[in-house]
Structures are given as structure tokens and as C-alpha cells.
Amino acid sequence: MRNERDFSSAPGSGAGQGVGARLPRKEDDRLMRGRGQFVADIRLAGLQDVAFVRSPLAHARIRGIHVPERYKGSVFTAADLVGIKPIRAVSALPGFKISEQPVLATGKVRQVGELIAMCVAPTRAEAEDIGASVTLDLEELPAVYDMLKAREAGAALVHEHWGDNIFLETNYEVDISAALDAPIKVTREISTARQCMSPLEGRGVVATFDHRLDQLTLYSAAQMPHITRSGLAECLGMEEGRIRLISPDVGGGFGHKGILLPEEVCLSWLTMRCGHPVRWTEDRREHLTASSNCREHHYKIAVYADRDGRLRGIDCEATVDSGAYSSYPFSACLEAAQVASILPGPYLMPAYRCRTFSVATNKCPILPYRGVARTGVCFALELMLDLVAAEAGLEPGEVRLRNLIRPEQMPFDNITRKHFDSGDYPEAMRRALAAIDIDTVRARQCKGEADGRRIGVGVSIYCEQAAHGTSVYAGWGIPMVPGHEQASARLTPDGGLELRVGVHSHGQSMETTLAQVAHEILGIDVANVRIILGDTAMTPYSTGTWGSRSMVMAGGAVATACRELGERARRIGAKLLQHDPASVVLQNGEVRGVNGSVTLKEIAYTWYRRPQDLPADVDPGGLEITSGYKPQRDSGTFSYAAHAAVVAVDPDMGEVEILDYVIVEDGGVLVNPMVVDGQIYGGLAQGIGTALYEEMPFDASGQPLATTLADYLLPGPTEVPAARLDHMETPSPYTQFGVKGIGEGGAIAPPAAIANAINDALRPLGVEMMQSPITPHRIVEAVLAARDAERTAT
């Protein structure tokens, strides 16, 4: 199935370079030769390195920080940072409690890894030596490490003045009483582990001050440069124009590079204080334990259904461990509060209730990771649907087909008023079931395996709201609300095109796909289209790259700007051809009239170099345009996919092998299907990590226990199967070209599909796995418990 589809029939120009072309990535020429430039590659004269003294305890009062006499002047603490404000990420949702995250700790520390002092030296090793000489006098306080216990009265308090540990509680209900008499009721507790996002490149900051421009320049591995600058300006008390944020090549973001870091504020202050450039490079231990984690959800969930498997309603209480502080700009409540609105997924149901808690604990802040809350939600709901299927005596796939939103209902507003723009969800599920060949798997299960392993098959499906804009985020009232997305397009004198966009590219291939969009409109060879991004001085303001929004938003803005630019070029071209403007068209990079044509290159040359040949009434704006874009509706595009997995489980060793994996994905019109395939494979790898490997455990004193990659397991190439992909392309009715956001989906469905497959394999043994990751130890523990239970029963 993979790669067999004939993409020349795709919407848009298909073959060639425009929308729909499987074009090799422009950025790969430098990246694959090791010529990319990441923050850690930047060398500035006089650069010194910074290492931080971090809290060794999860919760403690700071009694004293002792710096040896010989290092005074190289070590800075909160007492030195006069006038620097703490990081505040407030949500306007009613009841939200505000946390203030000091950039260097004051009074007490609330997580292991919290910054206490900053040490500067010619090299990182020397800076770490200085850090090791700093001694801390800490009074340890009871750590809040379990989010469910943290909700109880009498728990230790992360922020004393709150009186409890709840950042935010939300309640949503649609007539739950209507479901309560349903003949099928399944109740469970389901949880997903705390994870680390683990981009190949960690965070990194180089800060320097340019006196000529009176400007602080910060190089930072950031996915939202303009938002970071706004946050920095607030903390530093500086005018935004006095700060330039450059985010060069970035090696993966996944949300981790969206937040404003205390380190960014610290280094900004430090370079202005010391008068030379300074650098901090996040190491893997800092990444795992200190900056941000993700995914830790707990669900108490009841699903109600009729005997025929049709859903009557869901009643859920969801808790998310938000960690110690509210991160800028997403806030501490985005993840949990989102659960309430997205839990119903792509399913029809008449009744629904969901209560959510964003809980403060003595752990590092939680951040929205690829898929945000959807991975947890999909895990919880899809595991429950398999239980409904078992109760109803139906195939799991059949229960989905009976409850999915149908194509004839589109566009559709669901029970939480999510507006589904388009799609055929049942068809995706049917194709996945056919591709995984469910009948053959069932026959194989009946025969049994010679090696004693057990075979299981699992499915899952989700919807991914992407590129949602003002109408959605205004309600959240967090520091970042996306509005119109802008792009600047400029023809250069030799006929090339420069595009400036405020989104970023950290694996998304924007340098290729945005050039394809420009090619689609203007016909300029993608080799002559330069995409400029990742620099606040060179690009229009944007909330940046997050929420699978860049292709929809920046792609739409580029298309809009290119159309306007094309219109100006067409008018100049008409004059050069001595035609009435109404009689010429722009086609394949030239303006054509009945008697001839003139290329964009000739038109550009005329504007810049031979203005004497221009018409008198030429648009004085010339061949440079900044234009803005929003989809007709900004409630988001809905892409989706059905995943199906076949696994073999060894009940005695707890080993899981993925034998087959199928993904049927509908991301609307695909600008570059090869890039989409890459996004799906990468997401799948991360989803497999969630399902089987990744976990950041804590002990009762709040110590993170996986402090290196020897303990924090990430899937490698041998753990990721060669998945088979199939695409559907239902256009969005609201966007340019009908594109939808697809960046996160690959990471959403795998944990549910794999868990369902494992449970399908082990259900005859009386085993049910409801917690991720599903490790060998957990499997064997459950198998032994089931054997004990059976022995007791007989």
C-alpha cells in the first residue's frame, strides 16, 4: 500500500512543483550534509558559557546560598536580578490560580532542577566546576508528587497562598442523566505516564547585546520566536523593539521549544550585565528532569451504551499533573481543560459530562506535546470502546462504525460544539480494517502460536483539530491568541522570490512546502524561492509553529500574498506588452497576452532597474507585499486517521512485538504527500514511545528517577515497524487549497491501537492493561495476578 498511490491525480497541479507534488525537501541539502546551523553551532567573539546550580530537592525553603569568595562575580542569584519579573502565564478561564515562576528561585524551590544560581566561565566545564563549589542550605518540605493525592485536603501545598493545589477545575455537562439507565455501563481508571518530549536537539540560548542597534539579540532554539520575544520583554521590562530573537535551524520542537524559559531571561540579563556574549546549552539530564515534561493524565471514566453498541454517553473525571508552574504562553490549564472539549472525539453521543482538574505538583511544568491532550484522550476513550465492544459482543471495529460521525452529517457540530469541517471517518476505519485483514488475524488467533506468544489486533481513531484561531483561543485568555497570519512576498530584481513568515520550521519542511504554495500561484521555480523564518527582525509577527497550524495559516498567507504580488506584476506586464490589463493573464511565471509574453524576471528587472519603463499609474507598493490570512472559519480544520495494529505478546517475558501497523489518514489536500508521510512516521515513533517505552517516574520525595537516556527509554529504529500508509484527501471547505493541519496526528492514535491489540491478545487470560507505558514488568505482573485470581476462584 505504501507509496503506491498515484499523486499526479492529486488536487492542484500534481506533478511538477506545486500543491500535491512529492518534492524532495529543499532544506535537506544542508541538513543531510551536516551544514545546518543550530544554536550550539554559533560562535561569537568573547562568548562564555553558563551552567546553572539547580535545586536537588523537589520542595524546599531556601535558607542560604553560599558562593566561595573566589567565585564572587561569576555566580549570580535572584538577589542580583533586580527588576526582573517572574514568568506569569495566566488564563482568563474563571477560577484559574496564578503561579509566578521566578527565573532564579526566591524563597523556596518547587521542583527538582529549578534554577537557583547562574555560573559563567570561559567553558561549560569550568562553569560546572564553579557550580559544584556553590553550597545550598535548604530546608526540605514534603513533596507533592502524586496528582490525585495532591487534590486531597491536607496535602502539602506547592503555592501556599492558594489554599489547595488546583490550578483550575472545569465542569462541562450535557444531560448526563439521559445516559444513566443504559444497559451497558463500563467504568475504569486509565492513566498515561509523565513523559519527556526529547527532540534530537535540546534547548539552547546564546545572548549578546548590540550597542549600535541598542538591541539585545537572543539566539534560541525556539519554535515561537515572536511569542518568546513578547514574554521576554515583559520579564525584562524592555521595549519589544529592543529585543531581536533569532531561532536558527531547530532540531525538533514538539512543544518543548514553545515555552519561554527562565534560562532565556537569565542569559538576557547576564549578557547586559557582563558585556560579553553568553551561552547555555541544555544537556540531556536538564531536558529530562528540569525544563518541561508532558502527557501525565488520569481518567476516571464511565461509558454508557445500548446493547447494540451505540453510545449513550460518557461521564469522566480527568486529572492532569501540571507541575509546579504555569508555562508561558500555554498556561498550566490548556491540557486538562482541553480534555473536556475533545474527549468525545469523532463519536456521536447524546449525553456527556466531564470534570477536569489541572493540579500543581512539585514536578517540572507540563507542556502540550505533539497531539496535546489528544493522545491521552484517545487512549482513554478507545480503550473504553473496546470494553463496550466486549460487553456488546461485537468486533471493536464495528462499535466504531456504529458511532462515528457520518460523512453526510458534515459539517457537523458535536456535543462539545466542536465544528467538524469535512471527512469520512467510517471509510477510514473500514479501509484500516480491510488493510490489517482482521479476518485473517482472527483465524490465526484461533490456531494459536507455536512459540507460546499470543496475537492481538487493535484499532483506534481520533480527530485532530488544527490551526484553530481567534475564536477558539480568545476564550482561553492565555498570553497567546492567534489572529490573522501574515506573510511578506518580495520579487527580487533577478526574478527570485523571498517569502518572510513568522512561523518556524523544526522538521515540518516549511522551506519546501511554502515554496510549493508560491510556485502554485506564481509559477516560480521552487529553487528560486527563499523562505525566511525564525527571526523577529525579518519576519511578520506570528504566534509561531504549534497546533499543526503552519501549513493552513502560513500556507494561506503565502498564497494570499503571492496572489496580490502576482496581480501587481500582471499590471506591469500588461504595460510592457502594451496590452489592456484586462487582456493579460499570469501563467507559469509569465504574463501572457495575445501577442506575446513577458516573464516575472523581466517585470522585476523593470521595477527595480528600469523604472522609466513603468506605467505612470503603477502601484507604488511595487513588488513587495505583506498580506494577512485567516480561514473562512477559524474554528480549526479536522484531520483524522484510523490506526490498526497487530501485536504478538509473550505473557511470560512481557515482550511485545508489533507485527503489522496500518494508518489510513485524511489530512485534506496534501501540499507534499512525502512530507506528510514523514510527519506520520515520526509521530508514530513517538506514539510507540508513549505506548511501550517512555516514562518519567518519581519517588516519594519528588525525585525524577530517569535522569539519563539509559533510564528514559525512547524507541529506536528497530522498535518502529515499517507502517503501511494510506491517504484519503477530503478537502477542508474553509482553507486555501482545502489543506488541513496534520503535524500531530501520527503521535495521537498509536498508544490506543497498541494497547487495544495487547488487551485483545491477553483478554482470554483475564488481563487488561489500562496504563501507559505497557512495560514487560507491568504485563507479567498482570498475567501473574490473573493466574492467582483464577487459582483462588477454582
Add this chain to the structure above:
Amino acid sequence: MKPAPFGYERPRDLQATLSLLAEANGSAKIIAGGQSLGPMLNLRLVQPELVVDITGLAELKQAERSGDELVLGACITHADIEDGRTPDVTRGAMRGVAANIAYRAVRNRGTIGGSLSHADPAADWVSALAAFGARLTLRSLAGARTVAMEDFILGALESTLRPGEIVETIHVPARPASAHWGYAKSCRKTGEFAHALGAVMIDPSAATARVVMGAIDTAPIVITDAAELFGGRIAGDYKERFDARVADTLLAKAGIGSAADRHIHVSVLKRAVREAAA
């Protein structure tokens, strides 16, 4: 994650190395492949005053057959064994073990002597060599001594190596044609340290068996007279006679409290036994 300051020496012969180690009086660390010591230095888990790099010692890179045994220098890499650049007396068993140590990048640099000196209970050679019945020659300025593999490891990261002493050579006895070999481990992913490890060398015709259960939190369990594991006698039907309860009791005695962990260890050993019998 940068090491604390340390001195560095790269001696050219074993004698000079032993002198440096004697002088350092326990404050030196030997580095060969650096696959464990490197990260430990970076994490500042060890902060030696001196690091002695032995990669320049040609005499520790020798591998030769001597009578009925194989003598391997401590600086032979896992990849040397995997690729067959060393003679083999185990009829492929060592090669199979080497090929599944960590990742190829680790095997290219990591050495057999370094792995043993580090004494990580989850390391492959720690268990496999005990099952082969290997012996080690340890040398210091005071002279050389020989220890059996099963007496070398005392606990997690703990061996009988004394300050100033170095693993010089590893002596692997030839595997008789009648001896069956089985080796299995449980790793959550390719290349990861094992969470359970089973190695068996069973010779039904001689009625002998050496059985090792490794990757526990302390020294591996080495059973040199394993008859009890097979219902009191070792014969051709050993696979059928394997007694999981005996293995489970040994593991419980070694301090493994979790029944699930013990079950995985026993299952891994069972897999090794099955492989030997195959």
C-alpha cells in the same frame, strides 16, 4: 554534563601503566573504550584525579589460542569478537554474545576487559564468561594472579580488582563438541542493558552444566553444579526436566522481591535452556 578536572596519561607499555596506577594509589581510573566511564565522568559520578588511557598498549590487544584455551587481551573490542578477528574456541558462542552487546557504535569501542572491570551486573560478558568457565589474569606491580570469572564479580560495580591492579587477559576454555550452549536476555529495546539474562553451558554426555542468571542487582547467580535445576541429573532430556521452582528459589534468595521480576528471569533462563536444546 562535563567532567570535573582530571589528569590524563597514555602510557605505551603495561609496565609503565602499572607504575602509574601504583603511584596513583586508588585515585586513578583506567579508560579503554570509555563506553561506561565516559558518561560517568560527564555526569560527575566518578571524579578521578588521573585517567590512564590504555588504548596504546599493544600487548593488551593480542588474541591467541594457547593449547585448549583462548587468551584474549583486555583491550579486545566486542566488535573484534563479533567480526571474527579473534580466534574462537566456543564454536561461535562468543561471537553470538558479542554481536548482541548494546549497539554497533558501542561494540566498536567497548572492550571486553573494560566491561569486566566496570562490573555492571547487566553486562553480557559478566554472565556469559562465567557460563563459559573463563578465568581472568589480574596484574599489578606486585605480580599477577588468576581468578575464576564467578569469583571476580562481587556485586554491582564491585569486583575483586585491587587498587593498582588491571585485568590483563581473559582465558576462555574450549567448548567441547558435546556441550550445548544457550543464551537469552530480556531487553526492553535493542541495545538496551538487559533486565534479565540467562546463560547455560550443558554437556549431557559429561552430565555437567554451568548455569548463570544475570542482570540482577548484584553479582550474577552462577551455578557450577546445576543438576538440581534439572531434577537432580543432567541428561539428554534436560529441557523437559528444567525446574522453574528451583530457579525461582535461587532468585528469591538473591534478594529479588518482585514475583514478576523473578518470573521474567526464570522465563529468560527457560528460553536459554530451550535454545541450548534446539
